[in-house]
Amino acid sequence: MTEQAKKILPHVDHTLLKQDATWDQVREIIDDAVRYGTASVCISPCFVKQAKEYAGGRMPICTVIGFPNGVHTTAVKVFETEDAVRNGADEIDMVINVGMLRAGDAAGVEGEIRAVRAACPGKILKVIIETCLLTEEEKKQMCRIVTNAGADYIKTSTGFSTGGATREDVALFAANIGPGVKIKAAGGISSLKDAEDFLALGADRLGTSRIVKIVKSEE
Numbered sequence: 001m002t003e004q005a006k007k008i009l010p011h012v013d014h015t016l017l018k019q020d021a022t023w024d025q026v027r028e029i030i031d032d033a034v035r036y037g038t039a040s041v042c043i044s045p046c047f048v049k050q051a052k053e054y055a056g057g058r059m060p061i062c063t064v065i066g067f068p069n070g071v072h073t074t075a076v077k078v079f080e081t082e083d084a085v086r087n088g089a090d091e092i093d094m095v096i097n098v099g100m101l102r103a104g105d106a107a108g109v110e111g112e113i114r115a116v117r118a119a120c121p122g123k124i125l126k127v128i129i130e131t132c133l134l135t136e137e138e139k140k141q142m143c144r145i146v147t148n149a150g151a152d153y154i155k156t157s158t159g160f161s162t163g164g165a166t167r168e169d170v171a172l173f174a175a176n177i178g179p180g181v182k183i184k185a186a187g188g189i190s191s192l193k194d195a196e197d198f199l200a201l202g203a204d205r206l207g208t209s210r211i212v213k214i215v216k217s218e219e
Contacts, residue, residue, distance in 0.1 A: 052088030164188030
């Protein structure tokens with residue numbers, strides 16, 4: 001394994017969120033995540049309990065809430081979060097209600113993040129803001145909201161909308177988040193160079209299915 005890959009892999013949330021994913025595929029990405037020392041595996045909620053048991057403490061389990069559109073009610077997102085935690089999730093990646101933000105209800109968006117935060121005490125909470133749907137000012141606003149709400153990370157994208165992470169958005173996050181908030185870049189990270197660039201710009205986590213595949217293919 002190259003030195004470049006060794007530096008990148010500990011920041012990767014090795015991800016499988018496809019609709020047609022099977023348990024056999026989830027088990028494979030857990031095995032690969034353990035082998036290559038990624039930060040976590042990020043999988044759909046239906047697999048969390050089985051994944052937690054299979055991983056047996058060898059790898060943190062991350063799952064998604066309100067995914068991929070963020071339009072669930074707050075009560076549903078809270079229930080999803082509580083269920084995921086009961087099933088063993090170590091990390092929660094929630095999607096904001098973009099329409100609520102764009103309609104000017106910043107307090108509603110912050111309140112929802114706070115409610116999910118309260119539902120996963122002691123767990124890492126990442127907030128997906130779907131940057132491709134937001135203006136620059138809305139992205140800056142979300143940096144403030146995520147900071148105020150007490151989340152651990154602000155995350156660029158689901159990977160299921162019109163665009164993924166960009167270098168410009170990660171740089172914007174780095175300039176506008178408060179102390180204690182970290183950055184996760186996700187969506188379209190397809191090369192080690194992409195990953196290296198995002199980390200250099202200030203990202204701490206990378207949501208991607210491709211980096212481990214690239215490293216495996218080069219062995």
